[in-house]
Every structure is written in structure tokens, then in C-alpha cells.
Amino acid sequence: MTGEWMRTARLYVRLLGAQLRAAAQYKADFLVMIFAAVLSQGVGLIFLAALFARVPHLDGWSFWLVALMYAMVTVAEGIGSLLFEGTWRLAAMVNSGELDYLLVRPYPVALQLMSSAVGFNGLGNLVLGTAMIVVALCYAPLQWSPLQGLILVLLAGSAVVVKLAMNLATNAASFWLQGRNPVVAYAMHQVGELARYPLGIYPVGLRVVLTTVVPFAFTSYYPVSYLADGVDATIGLLTPAVAVACVFIAIWVFRRGLRRYESAGS
Amino acid sequence: MSSASEPVIRAAGLTKVFRSPDKAPGLSGSLRHLVRPRHTNRAAVNSVDLTIGRGEAVAYVGANGAGKSTTVKLLAGILIPSSGTVRVAGVDPHRDRLVNARQIGVLFGQRSQLWWDLTVRDSLEVLRDLYGVSRTQFTERLDEFDEVLGLGKLLPVVARRLSLGQRMRADLAATFLHGPAIVYLDEPTIGLDIAAKDSVRMFLRQRVAAGTTILMTSHDLRDIEDVCRRLIIIDDGRIIFDGDLGRAKDAYARQRQLSVQVDAPVDLAALRAGLPEAQVEQGASTRELVVVFDRFAHRATEVLDALTRQVDVVDFRLQEPQIEDVVRRVYRGELLVLPPQGVDA
Ligand SMILES: Nc1ncnc2c1ncn2[C@@H]1O[C@H](COP(=O)(O)OP(=O)(O)OP(=O)(O)O)[C@@H](O)[C@H]1O
Ligand SMILES: [Mg+2]
Numbered sequence: 001m002t003g004e005w006m007r008t009a010r011l012y013v014r015l016l017g018a019q020l021r022a023a024a025q026y027k028a029d030f031l032v033m034i035f036a037a038v039l040s041q042g043v044g045l046i047f048l049a050a051l052f053a054r055v056p057h058l059d060g061w062s063f064w065l066v067a068l069m070y071a072m073v074t075v076a077e078g079i080g081s082l083l084f085e086g087t088w089r090l091a092a093m094v095n096s097g098e099l100d101y102l103l104v105r106p107y108p109v110a111l112q113l114m115s116s117a118v119g120f121n122g123l124g125n126l127v128l129g130t131a132m133i134v135v136a137l138c139y140a141p142l143q144w145s146p147l148q149g150l151i152l153v154l155l156a157g158s159a160v161v162v163k164l165a166m167n168l169a170t171n172a173a174s175f176w177l178q179g180r181n182p183v184v185a186y187a188m189h190q191v192g193e194l195a196r197y198p199l200g201i202y203p204v205g206l207r208v209v210l211t212t213v214v215p216f217a218f219t220s221y222y223p224v225s226y227l228a229d230g231v232d233a234t235i236g237l238l239t240p241a242v243a244v245a246c247v248f249i250a251i252w253v254f255r256r257g258l259r260r261y262e263s264a265g266s
Numbered sequence: 267m268s269s270a271s272e273p274v275i276r277a278a279g280l281t282k283v284f285r286s287p288d289k290a291p292g293l294s295g296s297l298r299h300l301v302r303p304r305h306t307n308r309a310a311v312n313s314v315d316l317t318i319g320r321g322e323a324v325a326y327v328g329a330n331g332a333g334k335s336t337t338v339k340l341l342a343g344i345l346i347p348s349s350g351t352v353r354v355a356g357v358d359p360h361r362d363r364l365v366n367a368r369q370i371g372v373l374f375g376q377r378s379q380l381w382w383d384l385t386v387r388d389s390l391e392v393l394r395d396l397y398g399v400s401r402t403q404f405t406e407r408l409d410e411f412d413e414v415l416g417l418g419k420l421l422p423v424v425a426r427r428l429s430l431g432q433r434m435r436a437d438l439a440a441t442f443l444h445g446p447a448i449v450y451l452d453e454p455t456i457g458l459d460i461a462a463k464d465s466v467r468m469f470l471r472q473r474v475a476a477g478t479t480i481l482m483t484s485h486d487l488r489d490i491e492d493v494c495r496r497l498i499i500i501d502d503g504r505i506i507f508d509g510d511l512g513r514a515k516d517a518y519a520r521q522r523q524l525s526v527q528v529d530a531p532v533d534l535a536a537l538r539a540g541l542p543e544a545q546v547e548q549g550a551s552t553r554e555l556v557v558v559f560d561r562f563a564h565r566a567t568e569v570l571d572a573l574t575r576q577v578d579v580v581d582f583r584l585q586e587p588q589i590e591d592v593v594r595r596v597y598r599g600e601l602l603v604l605p606p607q608g609v610d611a
Contacts, residue, residue, distance in 0.1 A: 011396060018392045022383030024423075046339045101379045106367040107396055259346055262284065263339055 011107055015115035023118050030120045037081075037124030041074050044196070045132070059200035059250035065141035065228050067132060069220040070196045072156065074129030076219055081122025084114040087167050091174035091182040097264025110168065110254050142227055153225035155236065157241035163219045165246035166192065168254060175257025192216040199232070211235075218242045223246065274448055274479050275318040275341060279350035282311040282336050292336035312337040312503035313350065318481065320447075320455040325490035325511070327485045328500035329597050335374075337500065338450045342372050350521070353610035354448060368397065371446035378433055379440050380425040386436045387421040388568030390443060404443070411439045414469040431462035438469060442478075449473070451482040455489050467492040487589045496591075499596050507596060511589065518595060524557040524569055525549065527581040541573045553580075560586070572592040 018064055023030065048070060052063040080087070093099045102112045142148075166188065173184035195216040199207050210217040218239050226236025288304040289295045303414030316323055328334050339345040341352060343366050352359055359366040373379070380389040394404045407474055411420050415435040428436060434454065441449060455463045455471070457530045463486065464522065469494045474480055483491055490497065490511070497514050499507035507514065531552045538546050544559035557569055572581055 014392065014395050018381055018384060020380060021388065025383055096421050098377070100339065100374065100377070101342050101372070103363065104342050104367050104372045105396055106372060200431065261345075263344055 008108070008111065012111055014117050016118060018049030019116065021084075023120070029149075033119070033121040034124040037078075037121035038128055041125055044057055044070065057210065059198045061198045062141070062226075063228070064136045065224055066197060066229075068136040068140060068227075069083050069198065069224050071129045071136060072220040073158055073163075073192070073196045074125050075133065075156075076160045077178075078122040078125030078129055079160055080164055082126060083118075083122070083202045084167065085119035085122065086116030087110075087164075087171050087186065088182055089113065089117055090171045090202065091177075092180055094174050094261060095178055095180045095264075099261055103261075106248035107152055109153045110251070110259060114168070119213075140228070143229075148227070151228060155226060155239045158239040159219045159223050161243040162215060162239070163192065165243070165250040166214065166216065166219075169246070169250040171256045172250070173253045175260050184259075188214060192219065192235050195220045197221075203265055215242055215246065272320055273317045274320045274355050275316060275481070276353045277314055277316040277341065277350065280311055280314040280337070280340055280347055280352060281349045282333075282340055282582045283307050283348040284344055299553055299563050307336055307589070309325035309348075309503050311340060311500075314500070314503075315343075316505070316508075318479060318573065320479055321474070321477050322496060323470075323480045323494040324496045324498060325480070326481055326498050326500065327437065327487070327490065327593055328483075332500045333503040334500060335452050338372070338374075338452045338481070341609070342370060342450055343367075352415075357389040368444070371441040371444070371449040372379070372455055373437055373441040373449070373451045375434065375451070375456040378425065378437055380433070382434060383424060384422050385422055386417070386428070386439075389425060390421075390440060392609065393440055393443050399444050403445075405442060407445070407602060408439070411442065411469070414465055414472065415439060431458050434458060434466065438466065442473060445479070448479045449481075450479065450507070453483055453485070455484060455486055478581050487593060491589055496604050501596065514592050515589060516586050518592040519589065520560045520562060521565065521591070522561045523559055523585040523588060524566060525558070525583045525585070526557065526570075526573060526579055528553055528555060528573070529580055532576055532577050537572065537576060540575070544569060 021204055045067075046061070048067060051058070052066070056062070058066055093102075093113070099109070102109050105112065115127065167185065168232075170185040170188040171182050177184065191210075191214055194206070194210060199210060199217050199221045202210070209219075211222075222232055222236040223239050224230070224236070225232040226234075226239075271323050285305045285307050286298055288306055289299045307423065314333075314337060326334050326337065336345065338444070339513055340347055341354060343352075343354075354366060355369050359370075369501060379387065381392065384392070390404075390408070393399075394401075399407075402533060408417060417435065417439055420432050421434050423432070425433065425436070438454065440585050441451075451470070455466050460467065467489060470480065470482070474493065480493070482489070482493065483582075495511055497507065497509065497511045509517075526549075532555060534546060534548065537555075538544075541557070541561040541564065544557050547556045547558075548554070549556050555573070557573075559569055570579065570582065
């Protein structure tokens with residue numbers, strides 16, 4: 001059993017490595033993408049700083065805690081681009097019938113898909129996001145203990161998993177839509193951006209949606225809420241459970257979708 | 267036929283229905299479709315029964331759109347049948363996808379399985395890891411393939427720089443790399459020049475000789491004659507012929523054609539009287555004759571004898587029945603039912 005898991009993980013790295021090798025042929029791309037990522041994340045940060053120059057709190061949250069939420073989404077996106085960028089190719093692959101060969105290889109289709117591309121912009125996001133988290137943790141008014149540190153790691157990891165699972169599930173909509181572009185996933189990705197700010201600033205209906213239907217609030221707001229002992233601290237503790245549920249749902253949706261796959265005429 | 271060996275591929279009532287949207291042209295048609303979608307169902311593969319024995323080499327032939335690729339995808343587990351069943355070496359290819367993947371190889375001539383931006387060697391190495399082929403076996407197989415496919419020169423080349431023929435040879439190596447027992451080849455010679463086709467055919471013959479079960483589609487019937495012993499013809503989703511290649515020729519391509527050059531004009535009527543079963547026609551000039559005859563009704567020497575009794579034959583050329591003729595007639599709808607197959611064929 002563990003042997004099988006090891007093989008799966010090793011091959012994932014292998015497939016991703018192949019993409020890395022392939023992408024290394026385009027060095028200019030590499031630098032431009034990292035630069036673009038840092039720029040777009042930086043713009044958001046500048047906005048955040050400008051906002052807090054005017055108001056001391058956002059729905060009761062101080063600058064460093066909001067920065068922490070913001071950075072968690074940045075890191076999750078960075079990991080998504082760097083290690084799971086292939087997810088975004090599903091629409092094109094379903095549309096053109098390129099999934100054919102993946103289906104005849106002895107390795108899970110979803111993992112072959114996710115490892116089929118590397119997004120170097122992720123590196124920019126990851127570095128910038130991590131730096132922001134470190135700085136924010138230093139300045140934010142948090143109580144620290146070893147246990148708290150452990151929980152932080154667990155919650156942060158779960159938050160990333162929620163984001164990745166949502167990516168997979170929303171991209172799997174392409175099995176039904178069959179268009180060339182992942183329109184649903186793009187739209188949901190934009191919805192996910194809302195999670196960069198405290199949930200309380202949104203109307204109650206939207207809060208419910210972001211907690212249940214598309215639980216992006218678990219990618220940042222709820223975990224930070226737990227750490228800062230905010231209003232929704234207990235819900236924050238549920239993040240790992242939500243992550244597990246999201247993974248199961250994503251796999252289920254993907255499998256259902258795969259059964260609809262019809263290849264292409266030629 | 268397959269009676270000698272155990273079946274490895276078995277399909278019963280295999281059917282795949284595609285649902286396509288009925289859209290009136292233009293924007294208004296698209297909008298109307300959004301409001302009230304209408305669809306047409308079309309069976310691309312219709313109640314196909316297939317039994318293929320271990321080690322058989324089967325040609326799967328049919329006109330464009332007949333359902334060949336769809337059948338291959340059903341057998342490979344890429345598509346789920348709308349109805350009917352498939353078993354390949356004891357497993358349901360779609361349900362037991364991972365088990366199935368280890369025992370089959372697939373090649374779609376239209377589409378490469380190589381990594382676009384990697385060298386051929388890198389692509390093969392990735393596949394080696396995916397299938398868990400040992401390094402020694404990997405080297406052995408590459409050496410073996412190299413003889414016919416000329417892989418050596420291709421290994422350091424990035425896939426996107428390969429010509430079509432080079433790409434196909436590299437793809438063939440990729441398909442057979444893990445030593446699959448069953449291989450599906452969908453148009454493995456599409457777009458290749460004569461030399462490249464020859465090396466592909468020779469390679470496939472070797473694989474068949476080594477015991478691989480092969481099902482192959484092609485529009486080039488030379489491929490089929492070179493590689494396969496059994497012919498299956500599909501038309502509009504249904505199998506309309508399944509039998510030995512030689513037997514198909516005997517049954518349907520009985521017409522031989524003798525082209526003769528003579529030294530003086532001939533009396534056609536007299537000739538025709540002497541060869542009642544044959545068709546005797548004037549050729550391009552008065553010095554040329556074309557005799558078409560059933561090879562079971564007349565022997566070629568008989569026809570020649572009848573000619574030489576009247577005229578001096580300067581030169582002649584005998585044209586054997588071609589598998590093309592069989593298939594062409596099938597496509598034209600002339601041969602719809604096959605004669606009953608002998609039990610001990
Ligand atoms: N993914 C698909 N969706 C809808 N219809 C399809 C699909 N794939 C094939 N078809 C239809 O099914 C029929 C059979 O197609 P298929 O590709 O199996 O033919 P083929 O025998 O391989 O033809 P060719 O010699 O042109 O490759 C065609 O009418 C085609 O339009
Ligand atoms: Mg085809």
C-alpha cells in the first residue's frame with residue numbers, strides 16, 4: 001500500500017520533471033512569467049496598504065492579519081501553478097480528444113493531467129506569498145506556542161488543499177461543457193479571490209456560499225480566524241475536514257466527468 | 267481463423283452512440299438551441315461482435331467514418347460502450363483501466379504520444395518509468411527496435427522537430443516499449459512515404475512473429491496484406507465481413523485480368539466463342555486485348571491457349587486479384603453478405 005503511494009508520488013515528480021525540462025527550453029518565458037506574477041500580487045498588496053493607510057481596521061481585522069489572509073491565497077495559487085498547473089489544460093484536452101493517451105497509461109488520469117504543465121508564475125507567487133506570511137506572522141498580534149505552530153502548519157496545508165481541490169473540481173466542469181476554455185474554473189477562480197479579505201465584509205448570502213458551496217473562505221479567512229482567535233475561530237479548526245471533503249468531492253466529480261469523455265472525431 | 271488460439275479480445279453487441287446537437291446555422295440557431303436543445307443520436311459502432319485470438323494480426327478496414335477509430339477506443343478503454351461488453355485479456359478495459367493499460371499498447375497515427383518539447387529519448391525514458399520497465403530491458407528493446415526503425419538517429423531529437431515519418435517511428439517505439447501483449451494501431455502509416463511505410467510494416471511483422479496480438483486500421487491495403495492474416499470490414503458501424511484474407515480474395519476477388527499484345531488484329535467474336543465464361547475486350551489499340559476471367563472457371567494457360575490458336579501472342583501480363591477490389595466492392599455496397607464461414611477454416 002505505502003509502496004503504491006510512493007510509486008504514485010515518485011512518478012508525479014517524474015512527470016512534472018519532464019515538463020520542467022521541456023519548459024527549460026523557453027528561458028525568456030520563465031523570467032517574464034515570474035516577473036508578471038510578482039507584479040500582479042504586488043499591485044494587490046499596494047492596494048491593501050493604501051486601504052489601511054485610511055482605515056485602521058477592516059471589519060475588525062488589523063492590517064497584518066488581512067495581509068496574512070491575502071498571502072495565504074497567494075501561496076496556494078503559487079503552489080497550484082507550480083505543481084498542478086496541468087489542471088487548467090483539461091478543457092482543451094477534452095475538447096481536442098488529447099485525453100486519449102492518458103487513458104491508456106498505467107497511472108491515474110487526474111494526476112497525469114495535473115502534472116502536464118508547469119507554471120513558473122507560481123514561483124513568483126510562492127516566494128512573495130511566503131515572505132508576506134513570515135513578515136505578517138512577525139507583526140501580527142498572535143499568541144505563540146509549539147502546539148499553535150503545529151496547528152498553523154496543519155491549517156495552512158489544508159487551506160492549500162482546499163484551493164487545489166476546488167481547482168480540480170471546477171475544471172472538471174469541462175467534461176460537461178466541452179468548450180475549449182475552462183470558463184467555469186476561471187469564474188470560480190475569481191470568486192476565490194474574495195477570500196483574500198475578511199468574510200465579514202460581504203453580505204450574509206455570499207458568506208454562506210463561500211463557506212459551503214464553494215468553500216474558498218477555508219483557503220484563508222477561517223484558518224487565520226482560528227489563529228487570531230477571531231469570531232469564527234472554531235470553524236477555522238474544521239479546515240482539515242473541509243479539505244478532505246473537497247478532495248473526495250473533486251475526485252468524485254472528476255471520475256463522473258471522465259465517464260462522459262467522448263474523445264474526438266479524428 | 268481464431269479457433270486455434272484462446273481469445274484475448276472479446277466484444278459482444280458492442281455499441282457506441284454519439285449524441286450531437288442539432289443546431290440551425292447562425293447565431294439565431296445557436297440561441298434557439300440554448301433554449302430548447304435538440305439532439306440526434308447516431309451509432310458510430312453498432313452491435314459489433316468480435317473475437318480475436320492470442321497472436322492474431324487483424325486488419326480492421328472501412329470507409330471514412332465507418333467506426334474504426336471508435337471501435338479501437340472502445341477496445342482500449344478510452345470510451346465507455348453505450349451497450350454491449352468488452353473483455354480484453356480477462357478484464358473490462360474501462361473498469362479495470364490500470365490493469366488493462368499494462369497489457370495493451372495503443373497508437374493513433376494522427377496524434378503523437380511523445381512529449382512535444384522533449385527529445386525522443388526523454389519521452390521514452392518517462393514512459394519507461396511509468397510502465398516500470400527495467401533499464402536492461404529498456405536498452406534491449408531499443409536496440410531491437412533500432413534495427414528496423416532506425417531509432418538511433420532520432421533519440422536526441424526534440425519531438426517537435428521530427429518529420430512525420432520520423433515521428434511515427436518514434437511513436438511506434440513508444441507503443442511497444444513495455445512489451446504489450448495486445449496492440450491497437452489506428453492508421454500507423456498515415457501520410458508516410460513508401461520507405462517509411464516499408465519499415466513500419468516490417469516492424470509490425472516482426473512484432474506479430476514475436477507473438478503480439480495486433481488489431482490495425484489502415485486505408486493502405488498493402489499494410490494489411492503485409493501484416494495481417496485476417497480481415498474485418500466495418501461499414502456504417504456494423505461488421506460486414508470477418509474472415510481470412512485469402513478467403514476474402516477467393517470469395518470476392520476472383521477476376522483475373524490478362525492483358526495481351528498480338529501481332530495482328532483478331533476476330534473478337536471467334537475468341538469469345540472459344541472462351542464463353544470470359545470477357546474479351548479490345549485494348550487501347552487493335553493489337554491489344556484484355557481478357558477478364560474467373561480464376562475458378564478458367565486457368566490462365568487455358569485462356570492463353572485459346573488465344574495462340576488464333577494469333578501470335580507477342581507479350582502478355584497477368585493481373586492477380588487485389589484486396590483493393592474486394593474492399594472497393596464492399597464500400598460500393600456490392601458485397602453485403604459474406605458467405606457462411608467453414609467451421610474448420
Ligand atoms: N467524439 C465524437 N463525437 C461525436 N461523433 C463522433 C465522435 N467520434 C466519432 N464520431 C462519429 O462517429 C462516426 C465514426 O467515426 P470514426 O472516427 O470511428 O470513423 P473511422 O472509421 O475511424 O473513420 P476514418 O477512416 O475517417 O478515420 C463518424 O460519423 C464520426 O463523425
Ligand atoms: Mg479513424
